[in-house]
Amino acid sequence: xxxxxxxxxxxxxxxxxxxxxxxxxxxxxxxxxxxxxxxxxxxxxxxxxxxxxxxxxxxxxxxxxxxxxxxxxxxxxxxxxxxxxxxxxxxxxxxxxxxxxxxxxxxxxxxxxxxxxxxxxxxxxxxxxxxxxxxxxxxxxxxxxxxxxxxxxxxxxxxxxxxxxxxxxxxxxxxxxxxxxxxxxxxxxxxxxxxxxxxxxxxxxxxxxxxxxxxxxxxxxxxxxxxxxxxxxxxxxxxxxxxxxxxxxxxxxxxxxxxxxxxxxxxxxxxxxxxxxxxxxxxxxxxxxxxxxxxxxxxxxxxxxxxxxxxxxxxxxxxxxxxxxxxxxxxxxxxxxxxxxxxxxxxxxxxxxxxxxxxxxxxxxxxxxxxxxxxxxxxxxxxxxxxxxxxx
Amino acid sequence: xxxxxxxxxxxxxxxxxxxxxxxxxxxxxxxxxxxxxxxxxxxxxxxxxxxxxxxxxxxxxxxxxxxxxxxxxxxxxxxxxxxxxxxxxxxxxxxxxxxxxxxxxxxxxxxxxxxxxxxxxxxxxxxxxxxxxxxxxxxxxxxxxxxxxxxxxxxxxxxxxxxxxxxxxxxxxxxxxxxxxxxxxxxxxxxxxxxxxxxxxxxxxxxxxxxxxxxxxxx
Numbered sequence: 001x002x003x004x005x006x007x008x009x010x011x012x013x014x015x016x017x018x019x020x021x022x023x024x025x026x027x028x029x030x031x032x033x034x035x036x037x038x039x040x041x042x043x044x045x046x047x048x049x050x051x052x053x054x055x056x057x058x059x060x061x062x063x064x065x066x067x068x069x070x071x072x073x074x075x076x077x078x079x080x081x082x083x084x085x086x087x088x089x090x091x092x093x094x095x096x097x098x099x100x101x102x103x104x105x106x107x108x109x110x111x112x113x114x115x116x117x118x119x120x121x122x123x124x125x126x127x128x129x130x131x132x133x134x135x136x137x138x139x140x141x142x143x144x145x146x147x148x149x150x151x152x153x154x155x156x157x158x159x160x161x162x163x164x165x166x167x168x169x170x171x172x173x174x175x176x177x178x179x180x181x182x183x184x185x186x187x188x189x190x191x192x193x194x195x196x197x198x199x200x201x202x203x204x205x206x207x208x209x210x211x212x213x214x215x216x217x218x219x220x221x222x223x224x225x226x227x228x229x230x231x232x233x234x235x236x237x238x239x240x241x242x243x244x245x246x247x248x249x250x251x252x253x254x255x256x257x258x259x260x261x262x263x264x265x266x267x268x269x270x271x272x273x274x275x276x277x278x279x280x281x282x283x284x285x286x287x288x289x290x291x292x293x294x295x296x297x298x299x300x301x302x303x304x305x306x307x308x309x310x311x312x313x314x315x316x317x318x319x320x321x322x323x324x325x326x327x328x329x330x331x332x333x334x335x336x337x338x339x340x341x342x343x344x345x346x347x348x349x350x351x352x353x354x355x356x357x358x359x360x361x362x363x364x365x366x367x368x369x370x371x372x373x374x375x376x377x378x379x380x381x382x383x384x385x386x387x388x389x390x391x392x
Numbered sequence: 393x394x395x396x397x398x399x400x401x402x403x404x405x406x407x408x409x410x411x412x413x414x415x416x417x418x419x420x421x422x423x424x425x426x427x428x429x430x431x432x433x434x435x436x437x438x439x440x441x442x443x444x445x446x447x448x449x450x451x452x453x454x455x456x457x458x459x460x461x462x463x464x465x466x467x468x469x470x471x472x473x474x475x476x477x478x479x480x481x482x483x484x485x486x487x488x489x490x491x492x493x494x495x496x497x498x499x500x501x502x503x504x505x506x507x508x509x510x511x512x513x514x515x516x517x518x519x520x521x522x523x524x525x526x527x528x529x530x531x532x533x534x535x536x537x538x539x540x541x542x543x544x545x546x547x548x549x550x551x552x553x554x555x556x557x558x559x560x561x562x563x564x565x566x567x568x569x570x571x572x573x574x575x576x577x578x579x580x581x582x583x584x585x586x587x588x589x590x591x592x593x594x595x596x597x598x599x600x601x602x603x604x605x606x607x608x609x610x611x
Contacts, residue, residue, distance in 0.1 A: 067564035074549075075573055079476040079580055237511065239538035240460040251511060253459070258514040324495050326434060326507060326518060328461070339507065339518070341466060341494055347475055354462040354507070362541040391564065 013060045013370030032060070037376065048361075048387055052368065052376065059376060062368035064361055070391040077351040082108050082182060082318050085351070089338075090176040092355055093389040096135035096332040098127045098167070101180040104351075106261060107327035107340045108182050111320045115262045119308040120184040125264035126197075126301050127167065127179065128329070129294040133204055134163040135332035136244075136291045139384050140211045143284055146381035147224050152215055159207040162200045169193060182318055184311035194302050201295040208292040216281075216288060225281035229367050229379035232278055239366070240359035243334025244290060245383060247274045248282035255330035263329075268300040280375075280382035287384070319346060333357055333389055357389035406431040408513055412455055413437075419450035426496040437519045438496035441529060444504070444521045445556075448535035457508035457517060460536035463543060465504045465523070465550040468493050471576040476583030489576075498522050502552060504529050506539070523552055531556035549574035 038049040047068035053061040073092065077085050089104050090097045102124060109115060116124065141156020164174045170189055171177035179186050215221050231241065236249040246253060254272040256265040273289035275282035322344040328337025334356030341350040360383055367383075368376055409429050416437060417424050423443030428436040439447040451457040468491045491501045502523035509516040523529055531554035532539035541563065543554045548562045551572040562569065571578050 070564040072573065075578075075580060078471070078576075079583055234458075235537070237458045238460060238536050240462070240536070253511045253514075322494075324436075324518075326516070335461065337461070337507075339462075339464075339505075343470075343492075345475075349470075350466050352462065352464045352466075352505075358541065359460075359462075359538055362538055366537070 010366075010369045013055075013058065035373070048385075048390070050364070050368075050376070050380070052373070054373065057372050059368050059371050059373065062365055062376070064364050066361070066387075066390045068391070069387045071388075073392045074351055074353055077348055077353075079347065081346045082320055082348065085348070086180055087176075087178055089353070090178055091388060092353065092392055093135070093331065093333055093336070093357070093386045094175060095138060095386060096131035097173075097176045098131040098171075098179060099135075099329065099331045100336065101178070102128055102263075103327045103329045103331075103336055104338045104340075105180045105182055106263075106329070107325045107338045108318075108320055109262070110325045110327060111323050111340065111342055112182065112314075112318075113321075114183055114312050114314060116184045116312055117309045118306045119188075120310045120312075121262055122264045122267075122301055122305050123185055123189060123310065124180065126298055126305075127171075127177070128263070129297045129301075130163055130167055130197075132294045132332040133291055133298075134160050134167070136287050136294075137163065137204065137207065139287055140208075140215070140284075140291065143381055144215055144221075146377050147221060149215065149218070149221070152211060155207060155210060155214075159204055162203055166193070166197055166200055169196075181311065181314075183314035184309070188310050194305070197302060198299065201298050204295045205292060208288060208295070211288060216285060222281065224375075224378050225279065225284060225382065227277075227279050227281075228375050229280045229371060229382065230278045231363060231367055235363065235366060236278070239363040241334070241363060242356050242359060243330065243332070244286040245283055245334060245360050247272065248286045249278035250274055250276040255328060255335060261327070261329065264301055264304075265297075267304060268297065270297050270300070280378050283382040283384070317346070319344060320348070328354065331356055333384065333386060334360055336389075353392050355389045355392055357385035357387075358392070361385050361390055408515055409435045412515075412517065415455050416447075416450065419454050420447050423447065428495050435515070435517045436496045437517060438498065439519060439521050441521050441524055445530040445532060445535060447519060447521075448506075448532045451508055451517070451519065452535055456510045456512055459509040459511045460538040461507035461509055461516065463504065463506040463532060463539050463546065465502055465546045465552055465574075466494075467502055467550065467574065467576045468498070469501050469576050473579050473583070476580050496520055500524065502527070502550060504546065504552060506532070506542075508536075526553075527551060528553040528555050530554070533557055548572070551575070 033054045035052045035054050036049060049065040051063050051065060052059045073088050076088055085104060086101045089100045092100045137160050138156050141153040144152030167177055168174045170193055171179040231249050233249045233251055236246050252272060252274050257272055270293055273286050275286050320342040322342055324341050326337060326339045328335050336356050337354040339352040340348050343349045367379060413427050420443050423440040424437060425440055426438040470489050472487055472489050474487055500522040503520050504523055505518055505520040507516055507518050529552060531543060543557050544560055544563050546552055547560045548565050549572060
């Protein structure tokens with residue numbers, strides 16, 4: 001942390017943290033205090049514990065303590081075959097499961113030098129965006145709860161159900177579709193699915209408008225998030241923040257647009273939303289815009305859905321040739337990628353799972369320094385993490 | 393089985409990667425041990441261990457790799473337990489555990505590797521370094537603040553030390569945990585005590601030749 005640029009407020013907080021170590025405040029001569037937030041706390045999205053050292057109402061030092069959900073996926077991948085691994089990685093970010101499978105499958109396909117047929121690429125992208133809507137849609141509702149507004153979360157759960165039903169009707173699984181295969185997809189879309197999806201996308205756009213008015217236009221919401229928890233661009237990049245957290249700091253970087261993948265994002269137009277402020281409001285606002293954009297992406301992809309097979313010709317027993325490959329995609333939470341090392345076996349030799357939340361949450365000690373206790377909750381909410389995505 | 397889309401090799405970006413290699417060579421000289429460029433696809437560097445931190449700084453300041461993606465390690469020794477599919481009651485199987493490194497080679501059993509991205513030119517690099525016998529590699533925390541947690545994780549999972557890291561506490565494992573779980577010689581106990589039923593999945597169906605379509609299996 002030493003070489004990191006600290007703001008004035010943070011420098012002061014740092015000095016105060018030294019004082020809090022001695023359990024004495026310099027100015028007020030009060031005792032410092034350590035506050036545990038979590039592991040079980042409604043505001044922590046699972047079992048994450050944040051240890052805060054306080055000086056009065058101000059946090060002078062904070063450290064997240066993760067690991068309550070560590071399942072050792074990197075070790076488990078080494079004893080499984082490639083097709084078996086999608087079942088595991090589904091459970092990393094459980095709100096946007098399908099999006100977890102895609103980069104893994106793409107990396108394996110890259111090593112095998114095969115590409116899914118065009119229709120499969122399109123359907124993959126559609127499901128990818130549907131999982132983004134299901135994931136971030138819930139975030140928008142959840143955001144209200146963190147600030148004491150109960151209504152948005154009911155709306156979010158109501159409308160997310162439509163998306164989950166869509167995913168279920170096509171894949172058979174609401175949360176863990178396990179639908180992606182090396183070389184394509186398990187099945188084609190069921191009859192009537194496309195029309196249904198269009199209707200649901202319309203509903204979801206209404207939901208976004210509702211949230212926009214109900215939450216983002218709300219004065220209390222704005223005063224609790226504007227100017228709070230500002231993460232400048234340089235810090236965001238250094239910590240490897242990704243996804244909406246990075247774009248809310250003004251970095252125009254989106255892996256859907258900025259890299260060539262055998263997916264359908266380059267076949268359509270969409271806008272990458274950024275916000276220059278880098279505060280809690282910006283992060284939430286970018287997510288709202290992205291959810292709405294995702295519904296539009298789904299619509300456009302449905303318009304251009306090509307006909308054709310959904311599975312490339314792959315051997316029944318999948319052996320991935322020797323080599324190393326890195327593929328990452330713009331998941332609902334940010335950049336998620338897999339570095340696969342294969343030795344030509346049935347399973348990988350080593351898989352490094354790069355999950356978005358791990359990096360996103362590593363900025364917490366930096367950003368919480370010098371903020372007030374009630375803001376801790378809003379900042380954590382706006383950073384948006386899934387515990388499974390931190391611990392893997 | 394590639395689609396009618398433009399083949400990967402024709403993408404722009406080769407010049408970018410070649411230039412990055414030249415810049416890197418200029419920045420750290422002979423410390424850049426090995427390079428692998430896959431045109432239009434990806435880029436690998438291997439640097440000398442002593443120059444690990446200097447390489448990180450050069451990549452950040454001179455080559456514009458401003459975005460820290462991840463840092464981890466690889467244990468190149470094949471697992472003596474294979475893929476955990478042995479019958480626990482049978483005598484132990486002898487396996488070849490000769491260390492064989494991947495892209496850009498190497499000399500040691502462990503390698504630390506990291507991924508950085510240039511957010512302006514939109515390309516990334518995987519950078520590796522050998523881990524010497526004292527299992528100590530310079531820390532990147534002062535170059536990329538985000539490396540902090542990644543180095544902590546690598547430390548507890550592989551037992552690799554990072555010289556200059558402020559606080560190498562365990563993140564996941566309890567303090568005092570013995571062994572390094574992601575090392576290949578750390579057994580996956582769940583597989584040691586009970587045969588793995590999933591092996592059934594990879595057996596060929598009746599009447600199908602072993603290995604499926606031979607043409608597809610070719611590299």
